[in-house]
Amino acid sequence: MNILFLHGLESPLTIDKKNILEKYGNVFAPDLNYKSNPNMIQFLYDEYQNQSIDVIIGSSMGGFAGFYLSKLLKLPALLFNPALPYHATEQNIPNTEIVHQHLIQFVLGLQDETIKAEDNLSYILNFVPRANDIRIHLLKDLAHRIPITVFESEVNLFFKK
Template sequence: MNILFLHGLESKLSDPKRAILEAYGNVIVPDTDYKLDPNTIQNLYDEYKNQDINVIIGSSMGGFTAYHLANSLGICALLYNPALPYRNKIEQIIPSTLPINNAPFMRIVLGAKDDVIKAKDNLNYLAQHSNPTTDYDIRIKKELEHQIPIGIFENETKAFFGKLGY
């Protein structure tokens, strides 16, 4: 299995989280600079559209990008506090030319205590932009802030892959 992991705005995949993901497959982590590249979605699509990517996992701005890539590539995604409703400060172009293949399954983990990306704003976005062919599993974690602690990451990743039969 090939796992595409998209990090947040100014973060990287930590070694402990990488180790959790490596239990499920090969982890691919592109070094993305969202501030300098407003065409990140298109560039990642072009890079990975012909590769064997089985799932996409993204956090924050990486969750925003993963949401759009998963819906273009038609693959399952796990999103942690995705920046779906927020793009005012960082320009990211959602290409109108990308194919629409709708992800079959998305697990979306939101933090009730996240003051960077409010859970209610993500829920409003999803209510307006969800599609009828995707099975959404939305989890609001009462103790979760914007950063994803290793325990929550491990449990949610395990649940995601369990739903997929791994």
């Protein structure tokens, strides 16, 4: 299995989290500069469309990019506090009117002050087609940063689907 991990703004994948993901397959974790590339989603699509990626995992801005990339590549996705309703950098979104049947699992922290869970929920309810297989995990004590224990638990749940 090939896993594409998309980090948030200036927060690359840690060794501990990479080790968790490597239990499930090969991990691709590109170093992304969202601020300097307003076409990051298209760039990622062009880069990975022929690389046999099986799953996309993203956090914050990487969750934003991962959401749209999962639609373009028709892949399941695990998204931690994705910046769907707003994002810190300008990003062009390619035509993603695509609806796929793969799982999209959202992990939203109710203590997140950076990306409010209620804003993400509103976005999901209004803009994610009901044809998608969607799971939403609301974690009452989770803030924006994802502790290793939460990361491991959610990754395990995702892969057990």
